Amino acid sequence: MKKISLLIMLSSLMIFQINAQQIKCKNENYRSFDFWLGNWQVTSAADDVIRRNKITAINDSCALLEEYSTPSGYLGKSLNSYDKNTGKWHQNWTDNSGLLLSLQGGLVGKSMVMTGMTLGDNSMQIINKLTWTPLENGTVRQFWQTSKDNGATWQVAFDGLYTKIY
Numbered sequence: 001m002k003k004i005s006l007l008i009m010l011s012s013l014m015i016f017q018i019n020a021q022q023i024k025c026k027n028e029n030y031r032s033f034d035f036w037l038g039n040w041q042v043t044s045a046a047d048d049v050i051r052r053n054k055i056t057a058i059n060d061s062c063a064l065l066e067e068y069s070t071p072s073g074y075l076g077k078s079l080n081s082y083d084k085n086t087g088k089w090h091q092n093w094t095d096n097s098g099l100l101l102s103l104q105g106g107l108v109g110k111s112m113v114m115t116g117m118t119l120g121d122n123s124m125q126i127i128n129k130l131t132w133t134p135l136e137n138g139t140v141r142q143f144w145q146t147s148k149d150n151g152a153t154w155q156v157a158f159d160g161l162y163t164k165i166y
Contacts, residue, residue, distance in 0.1 A: 025062035030082050032107050033064060033089060035134040040162040042068075042142075053162065066093075089114060091130075101128060110134055120148065127151055139163050 034057075042051035054067045066078040076095035083090060086104075091114055093101040105114035111133040120126045127147040134140050140162040145154040 024060055025082075029084070029087070030062065032082070033080060033112050033132075036064065036112070036132055036140060036162075039165040040140070041165050042160045042162050044158065044160045046159065051160070052165075068095075091116075103128065103130060124148055125150075128157070129154070 036055045037057060038055060040053040040055070042053050043049075049070055049072075051068065051070045053069075056065050056067075057063070058065045062081060064080040066076075066080065068074075068076040068078075074096065076093060076099075078091050078093040080089065080091045082088075087106070088104045089106050089112065091101075091103040093099070093103070099118075101116060101118060103114035103116035105112070107113075108131075111131050113129065113131045115127060115129045118126045118128055125148075127150065129145045129147070131143045131145075132140055133143070142158065142160045142162065144156070144158040146157050147154050
């Protein structure tokens with residue numbers, strides 16, 4: 001009888017753990033950046049470079065991993081996750097030039113908008129604002145702006161169009 005009770009208890013515990021794993025990170029806040037998932041070709045009107053970007057769900061779909069590359073050898077990766085305690089999305093980007101960019105934000109309408117500070121020459125503070133917008137044709141626009149005057153004026157750092165690679 002003790003063996004049967006123990007088996008029932010262990011079975012119940014395993015079912016609870018499986019259900020708990022299935023529940024993690026499933027609410028709409030965690031899914032609000034899923035439009036960026038996929039294998040992408042990234043182009044820009046500013047040049048004819050065809051970039052590659054792969055966005056995958058990791059850690060039981062609790063985070064997104066970005067893996068970016070260009071034909072010239074530029075490489076970058078970001079880790080993106082939603083923080084249920086602050087209600088904000090976070091991105092930490094690093095690349096093979098030594099850049100570290102830490103952003104935070106969330107949905108504004110249909111777009112994911114994140115901002116963060118970096119230091120430029122002479123320790124000048126630069127605001128970075130990145131916006132990812134899903135378009136009706138299935139593409140995603142990434143628009144990166146910077147400001148060296150606390151947001152009074154903005155410069156375009158990158159304006160890219162993501163097209164899915166099938």
